Amino acid sequence: xxxxxxxxxxxxxxxxxxxxxxxxxxxxxxxxxxxxxxxxxxxxxxxxxxxxxxxxxxxxxxxxxxxxxxxxxxxxxxxxxxxxxxxxxxxxxxxxxxxxxxxxxxxxxxxxxxxxxxxxxxxxxxxxxxxxxxxxxxxxxxxxxxxxxxxxxxxxxxxxxxxxxxxxxxxxxxxxxxxxxxxxxxxxxxxxxxxxxxxxxxxxxxxxxxxxxxxxxxxxxxxxxxxxxxxxxxxxxxxxxxxxxxxxxxxxxxxxxxxxxxxxxxxxxxxxxxxxxxxxxxxxxxxxxxxxxxxxxxxxxxxxxxxxxxxxxxxxxxxxxxxxxxxxxxxxxxxxxxxxxxxxxxxxxxxxxxxxxxxxxxxxxxxxxxxxxxxxxxxxxxxxxxxxxxxxxxxxxxxxxxxxxxxxxxxxxxxxxxxxxxxxxxxxxxxxxxxxxxxxxxxxxxxxxxxxxxxxxxxxxxxxxxxxxxxxx
Amino acid sequence: xxxxxxxxxxxxxxxxxxxxxxxxxxxxxxxxxxxxxxxxxxxxxxxxxxxxxxxxxxxxxxxxxxxxxxxxxxxxxxxxxxxxxxx
Numbered sequence: 001x002x003x004x005x006x007x008x009x010x011x012x013x014x015x016x017x018x019x020x021x022x023x024x025x026x027x028x029x030x031x032x033x034x035x036x037x038x039x040x041x042x043x044x045x046x047x048x049x050x051x052x053x054x055x056x057x058x059x060x061x062x063x064x065x066x067x068x069x070x071x072x073x074x075x076x077x078x079x080x081x082x083x084x085x086x087x088x089x090x091x092x093x094x095x096x097x098x099x100x101x102x103x104x105x106x107x108x109x110x111x112x113x114x115x116x117x118x119x120x121x122x123x124x125x126x127x128x129x130x131x132x133x134x135x136x137x138x139x140x141x142x143x144x145x146x147x148x149x150x151x152x153x154x155x156x157x158x159x160x161x162x163x164x165x166x167x168x169x170x171x172x173x174x175x176x177x178x179x180x181x182x183x184x185x186x187x188x189x190x191x192x193x194x195x196x197x198x199x200x201x202x203x204x205x206x207x208x209x210x211x212x213x214x215x216x217x218x219x220x221x222x223x224x225x226x227x228x229x230x231x232x233x234x235x236x237x238x239x240x241x242x243x244x245x246x247x248x249x250x251x252x253x254x255x256x257x258x259x260x261x262x263x264x265x266x267x268x269x270x271x272x273x274x275x276x277x278x279x280x281x282x283x284x285x286x287x288x289x290x291x292x293x294x295x296x297x298x299x300x301x302x303x304x305x306x307x308x309x310x311x312x313x314x315x316x317x318x319x320x321x322x323x324x325x326x327x328x329x330x331x332x333x334x335x336x337x338x339x340x341x342x343x344x345x346x347x348x349x350x351x352x353x354x355x356x357x358x359x360x361x362x363x364x365x366x367x368x369x370x371x372x373x374x375x376x377x378x379x380x381x382x383x384x385x386x387x388x389x390x391x392x393x394x395x396x397x398x399x400x401x402x403x404x405x406x407x408x409x410x411x412x413x414x415x416x417x418x419x420x421x422x423x424x425x426x427x428x429x430x431x432x433x434x435x436x437x438x439x440x441x442x443x444x445x446x447x448x449x450x451x452x453x454x455x456x457x458x459x460x461x462x463x464x465x466x467x468x469x470x471x472x473x
Numbered sequence: 474x475x476x477x478x479x480x481x482x483x484x485x486x487x488x489x490x491x492x493x494x495x496x497x498x499x500x501x502x503x504x505x506x507x508x509x510x511x512x513x514x515x516x517x518x519x520x521x522x523x524x525x526x527x528x529x530x531x532x533x534x535x536x537x538x539x540x541x542x543x544x545x546x547x548x549x550x551x552x553x554x555x556x557x558x559x560x
Contacts, residue, residue: 027521071493073510468517
């Protein structure tokens, strides 16, 4: 094959890479403008899908956060759809019924109507509800882009606002699970983004799960003239004189380019470009296990009716890598059965009768395990996680047909993220710059969160570093 | 293209990038973003579409000239005089 040349190479066909690719292909003036290189056979990265026993299962999708009704002005979902020229109806979104945050003596329910959470806070913490309203109003006014410089940390800000420690724990629990790469805290800027996307906006699921959304993105990219290369891993990035030159593929071929948008992660990109020392201490440490239980009936029929349950077994929420292989003190249980599917859609939803149980994991415990022990440990820990979750919700196991589990090893294998850290490095780079001219980051290490956030990450990086860049003429 | 055709070309572009917006009551002298929902990302798209459809380059310093339909017409008329409508 020898050497080829493409203006912009995008590493990874996950949400951010596909969105960046669509932006560039949309305004391309000919072939050779943009190519996406994906190591795996399926697109999506963390948010992909696989088949087991004839059933399609989503890998990463709990819920699409940032739900907004069609045409909602200024909403991240609206902005994302407009930039990618996708119609709101195309996503076929089903909104959640409700979700909940559970501690031993506290349950806070919330839905896509913020008033519910406000009432729940007023009921459980009457002295805090005014401060809670003030917090919500303050966050609603904050910019949608991550601003992380001089960040005070979410815990410090919340401690200034609230005098009830349990309310702080209850707000940190879902925010950390849905997007903190920092041990025992998160950026205040990230907390604000998550508060908006989880509570002010809310949850939905696309009909049919992640695959129809990926199909739309791939189709949009290819129809606009973009080139998607599957089974095409990048082995290294060539840098000369502080400037990107191109990439070497796993098969030894080279591609030259003007610039690269890498969704491989900050630490991983630094290693590909052979400057690992600059990112040496930045690897993410927070990893997860997840067990998918396929059930013989929808979850709500036996009383498991929350779309997402965030739980913590005591009054102090600990967001750090567990010393054991899995941390059972907290977790997330979610089910696609608890969304309001449009009439006729329920039986077509491939995920009907499914529960996912997620908990923190210790990546090094899993990566150093020998094969036989790995298999038995997966079974052992899944039971303990489900035992813990079942102190708050009806136990789904009596209705189980079969199950499948993944660990940090699985995430590393399929996403290329070190340590299986799905939220990447704690050192976020909102402007995507790497110190190398022509090499930019998109995706989780840019600091946006969720599916809508990941798509916006690709959009904003393509806009800033390619379409609106002064050199682009 | 004449002035009217340029204004129609801009409206066509806005329809492409913001299909939900009602453009029937747009006035020429008022700022576009005060009349319909357009953020800076959308203005980038107007510029990119002008370039793709008519080969017109608008440098970033001149984006402000496109704030109103009237401004668009004034700014683009010399640049698009030789362009063909419905490109």
